[in-house]
Amino acid sequence: MQRDVALVDLVDRLLGGGVVIAGDITLAAADVDLVYVGLRALLTSVATAEEKGLLPEFGSSL
Amino acid sequence: MTEELVWAYCVAGAPHGVSESGVEGRPVEQVEAAGLAALVSRVPRSEFAEDALRRNLNDLDWLARVARAHEDVLEHVLGETTIVPLRLCTLFESEDGVRRMLEQEQAALAHALSALSGRDEWGVKLILNKATLEEAILETSPEAVAMRAEMEGKSEGGAYLIRRRLERHVRDRVDALAAAAADELRAELDRCVLACVTRPPQNPELSGYTGAMLLNAACLVDRGGVESVRQVASEFETRYAHLGARVELTGPWPPYNFVPGEPDS
Numbered sequence: 569m570q571r572d573v574a575l576v577d578l579v580d581r582l583l584g585g586g587v588v589i590a591g592d593i594t595l596a597a598a599d600v601d602l603v604y605v606g607l608r609a610l611l612t613s614v615a616t617a618e619e620k621g622l623l624p625e626f627g628s629s630l
Numbered sequence: 631m632t633e634e635l636v637w638a639y640c641v642a643g644a645p646h647g648v649s650e651s652g653v654e655g656r657p658v659e660q661v662e663a664a665g666l667a668a669l670v671s672r673v674p675r676s677e678f679a680e681d682a683l684r685r686n687l688n689d690l691d692w693l694a695r696v697a698r699a700h701e702d703v704l705e706h707v708l709g710e711t712t713i714v715p716l717r718l719c720t721l722f723e724s725e726d727g728v729r730r731m732l733e734q735e736q737a738a739l740a741h742a743l744s745a746l747s748g749r750d751e752w753g754v755k756l757i758l759n760k761a762t763l764e765e766a767i768l769e770t771s772p773e774a775v776a777m778r779a780e781m782e783g784k785s786e787g788g789a790y791l792i793r794r795r796l797e798r799h800v801r802d803r804v805d806a807l808a809a810a811a812a813d814e815l816r817a818e819l820d821r822c823v824l825a826c827v828t829r830p831p832q833n834p835e836l837s838g839y840t841g842a843m844l845l846n847a848a849c850l851v852d853r854g855g856v857e858s859v860r861q862v863a864s865e866f867e868t869r870y871a872h873l874g875a876r877v878e879l880t881g882p883w884p885p886y887n888f889v890p891g892e893p894d895s
Contacts, residue, residue, distance in 0.1 A: 575690075576832055577753065577880060578697045584829070585848075585886030586717035587742075589731055591638065593680055593721040595687075603687050 579603065635678050636661075636722040639669040639703045640884065641714040641732070643743045650706060653699045663729035664736040666743075669703060670728060678721060687719070704884045709853075712747045714739055715884040738891070745890050748853050749824065752881035754863065755832075756815050756845035760804060762874040767803045774799060811875065812845040815866055822858040823849040827887050841876070848887040856881075 583600050637653055643666065652658045656671035676682060686692040697718060704715055722728050732739070768774050777796040781789040819826050831843040851859055863877035 574832075575694050575697070578701060579693070580829055580832075581715075581848075581883060581886040582697050582700060582718040585889075586715040587641075587889050588717050589638070589720050589735065591720040591731065592723045592727055593635070593678075593683065593719065595683075595717070595719045599684060599687065603693065 633675055634672040635675050636725055636728055637671045637673045638716050638720045640716055641739050642667050642711045644711055652703045653696050658703055661725050661728040663732040666732045666739055668728050708884055712743045713884055714742045714889055715886050742889050746885050749850055750882035751885045751887060752849050752851050752859055754847045755843055755878040756812055757841045757843050757876045759841040759874045763804045764800050766873055767800050771803055808844050815845055818862045819849055822862055823851050825850040825888055850888040
């Protein structure tokens with residue numbers, strides 16, 4: 569898969585999907601919500617995110 | 631208390647070669663029990679214990695780095711063996727804890743591995759430029775054409791109410807057309823994939839797409855069945871080319887959205 573898949577795609581799957589196994593430390597729902605809030609707050613502009621290398625090039629697809 | 635915790639990536643069936651390094655450059659190891667293998671890394675408690683973890687998750691650089699490293703471990707074995715992906719931040723005090731988990735969850739995990747064998751997840755997104763949609767409706771909707779004609783030759787004030795009606799009409803038609811397009815693509819996907827779920831549409835700022843994301847679907851596909859998904863995507867784009875539609879595929883992904891529940895559920 570392409571390296572430059574968007575962070576938001578990754579986070580949606582890694583935090584929103586996958587099996588929730590009762591490990592010794594697992595995230596509470598509130599913690600997950602906070603990550604999404606943080607994402608929005610931090611990615612205030614497409615330009616900033618592109619600088620960080622977090623967003624795919626415009627129009628990239630398989 | 632040791633200085634390290636055990637970070638778990640996924641559960642796999644047949645043990646296979648240890649892959650590359652994982653989160654924070656830590657080596658990836660296997661823990662085996664009950665005929666299953668979990669891929670894990672030992673990680674520093676200072677960075678991964680609960681309070682530190684919460685702090686780090688709100689650091690976008692940390693999250694991006696760890697999420698990608700975690701995903702890379704899964705993708706390294708994707709296609710070689712079936713995997714049950716675990717949610718990010720599944721940690722254990724020790725490898726014994728991992729073994730206990732494998733023993734306790736053996737039935738559900740074995741069932742999941744069997745159900746997911748030879749299958750991958752693919753992301754399908756529909757993106758449409760709403761401005762293009764608006765233009766198309768202004769040109770082709772009989773009501774819009776009529777209202778525009780009505781506005782001709784009227785003063786600014788006289789045209790005002792008609793303009794407001796026109797805007798409302800265009801907005802409604804855009805929404806209806808967008809919803810119909812998303813439903814149509816979803817129906818076509820349902821016909822050619824094993825399973826399909828919709829994920830929340832993504833904010834353009836976060837996703838990097840300009841235009842409205844009308845559908846954000848995750849599909850479970852037999853490894854041999856990807857071509858028909860590509861075909862659906864390509865034909866849909868052609869059919870809606872006049873509206874500037876783009877159908878973006880991502881994959882293959884580990885099956886994050888399709889791990890079945892307990893065998894008896």
